Amino acid sequence: MSSHARTRTTSARRLQRAATATAAALSLTLLAACGGGSDDKGTDKPAASAGAEGSFKTVSQKNAWGTAEIKKKPVKVATVSDGDTSIALALGVVPVITPDVEDGSPVPQFKQRAIDGLKAGKLKTYDDTDGTAYEAIAAEAPDIILGMNTWEMDKDYEKLAPIAPVVTYTDKAQSDTLTWQERLRRAAQALGLEAKAEEVIKASEKTTADAAAAHPEFKGKTYTYAVVHPEQISFMSYGAQDPGVFEKLGFVKTDKAKNYGPDKNGISLENLDQLDADVLLVTYPFGDRGVISPAELEGNKLFQSLNAVKGKHFQVVPSDNNLASAIAYPDALNASWATEQLVPLLQKAVAGQ
Numbered sequence: 001m002s003s004h005a006r007t008r009t010t011s012a013r014r015l016q017r018a019a020t021a022t023a024a025a026l027s028l029t030l031l032a033a034c035g036g037g038s039d040d041k042g043t044d045k046p047a048a049s050a051g052a053e054g055s056f057k058t059v060s061q062k063n064a065w066g067t068a069e070i071k072k073k074p075v076k077v078a079t080v081s082d083g084d085t086s087i088a089l090a091l092g093v094v095p096v097i098t099p100d101v102e103d104g105s106p107v108p109q110f111k112q113r114a115i116d117g118l119k120a121g122k123l124k125t126y127d128d129t130d131g132t133a134y135e136a137i138a139a140e141a142p143d144i145i146l147g148m149n150t151w152e153m154d155k156d157y158e159k160l161a162p163i164a165p166v167v168t169y170t171d172k173a174q175s176d177t178l179t180w181q182e183r184l185r186r187a188a189q190a191l192g193l194e195a196k197a198e199e200v201i202k203a204s205e206k207t208t209a210d211a212a213a214a215h216p217e218f219k220g221k222t223y224t225y226a227v228v229h230p231e232q233i234s235f236m237s238y239g240a241q242d243p244g245v246f247e248k249l250g251f252v253k254t255d256k257a258k259n260y261g262p263d264k265n266g267i268s269l270e271n272l273d274q275l276d277a278d279v280l281l282v283t284y285p286f287g288d289r290g291v292i293s294p295a296e297l298e299g300n301k302l303f304q305s306l307n308a309v310k311g312k313h314f315q316v317v318p319s320d321n322n323l324a325s326a327i328a329y330p331d332a333l334n335a336s337w338a339t340e341q342l343v344p345l346l347q348k349a350v351a352g353q
Contacts, residue, residue, distance in 0.1 A: 045190055056192045061257075064172050065157040068165035070144060073192050076144035078164070080132050080156065080279055083149025083331045085123070089114040089195045090200050090332035096140040097129035108322040134159045143283050148183040149331065151175050165190070177236060184332045207336040208248045217350050219250035223275040224257075224308075227324075228290035228297065232266035235274065245327070249346065251279065260300050272302045274338035279349040280308035283317040283324040311353040315345045 024108075039142040054139050079085045089111070098326035107115070115123065126136035132152060137145065137160070145155050145160050145166040146256050153175065160166045167190040169178060171299045184221070189198035194255050212218065223246055225237040237246070237253055238260035245252075254277045267274055269292070284294050294316070297303055317324050326334035 011056070040338040050251065057245045058262055058305050061167060061186070061190060063168045063170055064155070065168075066161060068167055068190065069081050070190050072143070072163050073134040074143035074190070076140065076142045077144050077146060077191070078137045078140060079146045080152070080160070081147070081150040083183070083329065084146035084187070084284065086111070086331040086333040087146055087187045089118065089183065091188055091191060091196050093191065093193075094118050095123065097124050097126055099132070101128065108334070110326070114333055116191040119315050122323070134163070138163045139334070143212055146187050148178070148187050177195040180331045180335060204336045208245060211339055212249045215343065215347060218346060221251050221260055221282065221350055222254045223251040223279040224254055224275045224302035226267065226282045227274055228282065228284045228286065228292060230286055230290055231295070232291055235265045235267050237266055238262065239274070245330075245335075245342060249339070269302070272300065273306065276306045278308065278313060278347065278349060280306065280314045281317050281345070281349065282314070283319055283322050295325065313349050315349045317342075317345065
């Protein structure tokens with residue numbers, strides 16, 4: 001699935017921005033941890049094997065706006081989105097400056113864990129309320145700027161490129177279609193940390209595989225995942241959606257999923273029966289500011305008549321702990337954490353607890 005982890009703020013701000021973006025952004029491209037399938041490696045000159053100091057060779061990465069030439073191993077790395085900060089931290093790099101996505105809120109658990117592991121203290125940030133702060137980034141004199149997870153590169157590139165080589169996607173459409181693994185690998189190539197990237201990916205895959213093996217009761221169960229947006233209730237486990245963490249854990253989409261797609265995923269209150277499955281998961285990232293409040297939806301007679309609800313196979317995916325955001329925007333830091341957090345919810349849903 002696509003990772004869509006662009007220009008993130010806090011969990012609420014991330015999802016609010018998504019709601020006002022394009023229709024593709026409104027869909028949040030949820031469940032995104034695999035799929036997407038764009039290959040951005042064909043025109044790049046690969047770096048030397050990661051990790052060996054002194055073995056770094058010039059990397060030339062073509063992107064949608066130009067070419068980034070990285071002639072020496074980058075040390076000072078700036079990031080322009082939270083997803084790019086996650087890439088840096090996952091690769092063991094402490095950015096010299098990042099956007100202030102927390103906005104005074106607590107740092108998410110998975111991110112703080114990485115920061116603590118690197119003994120990084122408090123990250124240096126810039127105020128991103130009005131977008132990318134070019135002058136603040138330039139003041140840190142970075143060797144490289146990571147922009148693999150931003151929606152804003154179309155307007156940012158011209159101002160960022162004179163500061164330092166910008167690592168970003170080869171086609172504008174890839175802001176939505178690249179998986180977090182593909183984003184990580186491209187950034188790692190530019191940093192000379194390709195082996196580290198593979199370690200991160202393998203560790204995430206092991207987390208999911210171990211969870212699936214530990215819960216054989218998940219295998220073959222149908223699921224629906226719905227998100228209550230300000231404009232609509234969205235059927236997010238639609239048929240064309242690439243398999244994500246749910247399906248890696250053994251779940252399968254319902255027959256109704258084929259009726260929905262990225263541009264046709266709204267569910268009316270008269271059609272709530274479309275949500276029914278062996279397991280139903282709903283998240284309310286906007287709280288009472290969604291098209292319907294949690295109390296109103298869960299008190300709806302048609303909703304209460306669903307087999308999943310009557311059988312207690314219904315769970316709410318929390319948004320206040322960043323889990324809903326991590327499912328919507330998987331990245332190198334939160335993918336494994338999201339699996340760890342989801343498993344207990346799924347276990348209860350399957351058991352009818």
